[in-house]
Amino acid sequence: MILITGGAGYIGSHCAIEFLNNDYELVIFDNLENGHIETIRALEKIGKIHFIKGDLRNIEDIDSVFKKFDIDSVLHFAGFIQVEESVGNPSKYYKNNILGSLNLFDSMIRHNVKNIVFSSTCAIYGEPKYTPLDEKHPKNPINAYGRTKLMIEEILEDYDKAYSLKSIKLRYFNVTGADSQSRIGEWHDPETHLIPNILKSVFEEEKTFKIYGNDYDTFDGTCIRDYVNVEDMARAHKLAYLYLKENQKSDEFNIGTQKGYSVSEVFQTAKSVTQKEIPVLIEKRRSGDAAILFADASKAKKLLNWQPLKTLEDSIKTAYLWEKTRH
Ligand code: UDP
Numbered sequence: 001m002i003l004i005t006g007g008a009g010y011i012g013s014h015c016a017i018e019f020l021n022n023d024y025e026l027v028i029f030d031n032l033e034n035g036h037i038e039t040i041r042a043l044e045k046i047g048k049i050h051f052i053k054g055d056l057r058n059i060e061d062i063d064s065v066f067k068k069f070d071i072d073s074v075l076h077f078a079g080f081i082q083v084e085e086s087v088g089n090p091s092k093y094y095k096n097n098i099l100g101s102l103n104l105f106d107s108m109i110r111h112n113v114k115n116i117v118f119s120s121t122c123a124i125y126g127e128p129k130y131t132p133l134d135e136k137h138p139k140n141p142i143n144a145y146g147r148t149k150l151m152i153e154e155i156l157e158d159y160d161k162a163y164s165l166k167s168i169k170l171r172y173f174n175v176t177g178a179d180s181q182s183r184i185g186e187w188h189d190p191e192t193h194l195i196p197n198i199l200k201s202v203f204e205e206e207k208t209f210k211i212y213g214n215d216y217d218t219f220d221g222t223c224i225r226d227y228v229n230v231e232d233m234a235r236a237h238k239l240a241y242l243y244l245k246e247n248q249k250s251d252e253f254n255i256g257t258q259k260g261y262s263v264s265e266v267f268q269t270a271k272s273v274t275q276k277e278i279p280v281l282i283e284k285r286r287s288g289d290a291a292i293l294f295a296d297a298s299k300a301k302k303l304l305n306w307q308p309l310k311t312l313e314d315s316i317k318t319a320y321l322w323e324k325t326r327h
Contacts (some may be wrong), residue, residue, distance in 0.1 A: 002241070003027045003071045003113075005056060005104060006078030008035025010186050011119065011175055011233060013043060018234035019182070019241075020047030027069050027316070029062065030078065030206050031055040034188065040090035042183045056100030059107065066111035071114040074108060074243070075237060076101065079148070082192060083123065083288050086145035097148035101155065111162045116156070117240045120169040122226075122254065122293055124150040131260075135252055135295060143288050153252070160250045168240040171296045173226035173256030175233050177315030178322035185322030186230075194263060195227070198270045201278050202320075203327040209278055211263050213285035218292060222263035226256040226294035229310035229318075239304040256295025257308045266312065273316045 002019060006012040007028030012035070016026055025048045028040065032053055040051045050069065054061030056078055065071070080086065086093040108116065112229045123146030125137045141147045144155045148281045159165040176195045178185030186196050201209040214221040243251075261269075271278055 001025050001069050001071050001285050002028055003029060003065065003069070003074045004027045005074065005076050006035065006119075007043075008032060008037070008039045009077060010188065011172070012075070013039045014042050014078035014179060014186050014230045015077070015234040015237045016049065017046055017179060018231070018238050020049070020266045022060070022238065023047070024141060026050070027065060027071065028247060029054055029056075030063055034080075036187055036194060039184050046183070049236070056103050059103045060105045062103055063110070066107055066113065067161070071111070071113050073117075073241060074104070074113060075117045075241070076104060077119045079119070081145065083143050083145045084192070084286070086148070087143050087288065090144035091182045093144045093148050098151055101152045105155065105159055105165060109165060114165050115241075115244050116165065116167045117237055117244065118152065118156060118167055120149050120153055120171045120252070121146060122171050122256070122295065124153065124171065125134060127290050128293060132258055132294050133254065133291050134296040135254055135299055156250070166244055166248055167250045168244050169252040169253045170236060170240055171227050172233065173254070173293065174225045175230050176319060177229040177231065177310065178318040180231065180318055181317070182321045182325050185325075186319065187326075194225075194266060195270065195316060196323070197250050198267055198278060199274070199320055201274050203323060209267070209280045211267070211280060212282040212289065214264075214282050214284050215285070216291040218262055220262050220264050223289055224260035224262050224292040224294065226258070226260055227266070227312050227315060228256050228308055229315045232308040232310055236300065236304065236306045239306050243304055251303070253300040253304060254295040254297045255300055256297050258295055258297050260292060260294035261312055269312055270316050273313060274320055
């Protein structure tokens with residue numbers, strides 16, 4: 001059985017579907033602080049899952065999962081993810097992301113579970129020295145969120161040397177879109193991400209979409225990001241898991257499309273997908289935003305045989321359908 005921590009959250013739940021579609025039985029562990037019980041109910045209709053409500057900060061919670069179920073590998077998504085919040089409240093991030101991960105890894109070692117796929121982020125690279133970003137780019141995160149993810153990667157390296165815990169770290173670029181059947185989708189409270197925020201302005205009259213800065217050094221002045229579809233991301237996890245099982249070797253991979261879109265381009269695409277006039281304002285820059293981030297994902301293509309199949313338009317379409325189910 002595979003254990004998914006944070007499986008009631010956005011990316012974890014879409015990955016769960018990918019594994020359920022391939023007939024895996026899953027244990028999902030989530031404290032439901034940011035995940036949703038409705039997501040668990042949707043997953044229960046798709047395949048065989050065992051849901052355990054628990055918190056990684058309590059070692060007994062996670063230990064009891066390994067005692068109860070025959071787990072052979074872990075996909076570790078659980079963690080706080082908001083960059084701005086991490087700057088104002090680093091204590092929350094270090095306690096949850098670092099301590100929670102340490103408890104998980106220690107419990108794995110105690111129960112002789114030695115394979116883990118870890119959700120990392122391109123935020124570990126910090127301000128780009130060059131683009132596209134490859135895995136060898138210097139790592140210099142500029143916020144507490146990115147630092148927690150980098151520290152966890154480093155902990156995993158030490159745990160491999162000392163305890164033979166084998167890990168694949170997937171460094172996500174901007175994950176977007178929803179399940180193609182609209183059973184689950186992106187659902188954060190508060191929502192800070194670009195595409196759901198644009199779409200919220202379609203449904204919620206009082207919401208004007210804000211572009212954070214149009215004075216960046218890019219072709220149209222707005223930030224450029226690499227938007228990777230969540231179902232493509234889920235497939236990357238399955239391939240990473242299979243690669244780990246087969247090779248028993250730790251490694252890390254960027255998961256992105258290798259193509260950057262500006263905030264204005266994303267906004268225009270959303271307007272054309274929804275066929276709506278969306279109110280928009282230019283605001284000042286948001287702190288901590290790099291001008292340009294996009295991936296060199298050739299390593300994932302070469303070793304995992306992964307490549308994205310969906311376009312930005314596909315992602316916006318599924319995100320829009322998902323938002324419709326919620327309004
Ligand atoms: N952004 C924006 N308005 C919003 C949300 C985001 O202009 O309501 C911009 C943000 O400044 C960044 C890009 O969209 O340049 C992607 O932001 P998001 O929060 O989706 O992901 P991040 O790149 O921060 O992980």
